[in-house]
Every structure is written in structure tokens, then in C-alpha cells.
Amino acid sequence: ETGVTQTPRHLVMGMTNKKSLKCEQHLGHNAMYWYKQSAKKPLELMFVYSLEERVENNSVPSRFSPECPNSSHLFLHLHTLQPEDSALYLCASSPTSAGEELGTQYFGPGTRLTVL
């Protein structure tokens, strides 16, 4: 499989559930990202990992907990979410070394999350 994959593609959960979103990239990149895309709002960057270290956390509530066990995998652990957290969650990856591709991000298809 090539590119960036995300599972599951759709998730419905109650406010008391705990679930995890998974992202995997097959591009040999060293940086990975989580974004939130809500209707009628700009794309929101949530977390950035570079070389498996979290380098950015944009004031995201603690009910979202990222994990990056290696440079190919990124998780977003979810617990006690609110209905307003319903959105499309996008994962992306990018290279970290200098060159033409620096700054270019490659996105997965997203996980459509609905919180009841």
C-alpha cells in the first residue's frame, strides 16, 4: 500500500467511549500531523510530530491524546469527547530533509467522526 492511510474511515462514538484513530504513512517521511476539519471552519492544525517528537500542540483539549510510536505510525486517542468534536480528522506526513519536497504535505483520506 502506498501513500497515507487512515483507519477507520468512519467512526460513531458516544461521549463516554474511548476510541483511537490510526494513521500510517508509506512514504519514508519523518514528520506527521493531525488536522481537524469542521464544516464552515478553516482547517485546524492539532499536532505535529517530527522524528517521533511532538513539536507542536495547538491548544488542543486533553481529551485528544496523540501518540507517535515510530515515524510511520500516528495515533489519536479519544476519550470523553463532546458533540462539537464531530468532524473530519485528517492525517498528513512530510519529509524533514532539505530538498524540493520540504514543506509539501501528503494527506490521508480522513476519518469522519460523529460524537453522539
Place this chain on the structure above:
Amino acid sequence: GDSVTQMEGPVTLSEEAFLTINCTYTATGYPSLFWYVQYPGEGLQLLLKATKADDKGSNKGFEATYRKETTSFHLEKGSVQVSDSAVYFCALSRPGAQKLVFGQGTRLTINP
């Protein structure tokens, strides 16, 4: 701080019409500029990019030229198709930076 401003959508055109989606940016230095496209039910895909002034990015009949003097990167296509219906995002990244700064997106609908 850095920012990207796109024309307000939604934009609705007939098939074979000429398309322009305006994008202007504010950034220090010489950022790289990108257009991403999001088809219904999918993630964002890189459409084209330009890394220095006067560069022209092109792909699938779309073009955009990096204009430093007007801080713009407008997306154009000479003859749109129904399959071009999607949301288009303009974005920038600063040299050496990993973050992308996105515009708000422009929804494009092409009618047959």
C-alpha cells in the same frame, strides 16, 4: 504572522468555462506556495506548487504563478469539467518550516 486569503466561495460555473480562484498571502521571506484540492469524501491532494518567485506550477490543466510583487498565487484553468468540482485550498510554508498555513478553502461546483 503568516496568513493566506482566498476568494470567498462557493463558486459555480458551467462546463468549459474559464476558472480563476484568487489567493493572496502575507509572509516574511520567500515562502513556498501550494494549491491543494479536496474531492467529496476524500482528504486533501497536492494539486501544484511553486517554490520561488515567477515559478509556475501546473497539473491537470490547472496553473498558478508565484507573483512576489503582488503576493499572489491565483489558480486558473482554461476549461473546467464537472470532475473539477471540489474544494480548493491555497497554502504556504516558510523556508525550512514544516507547517503549512492554509486559506479557508473555496468550494467549486461545475454544472454540465
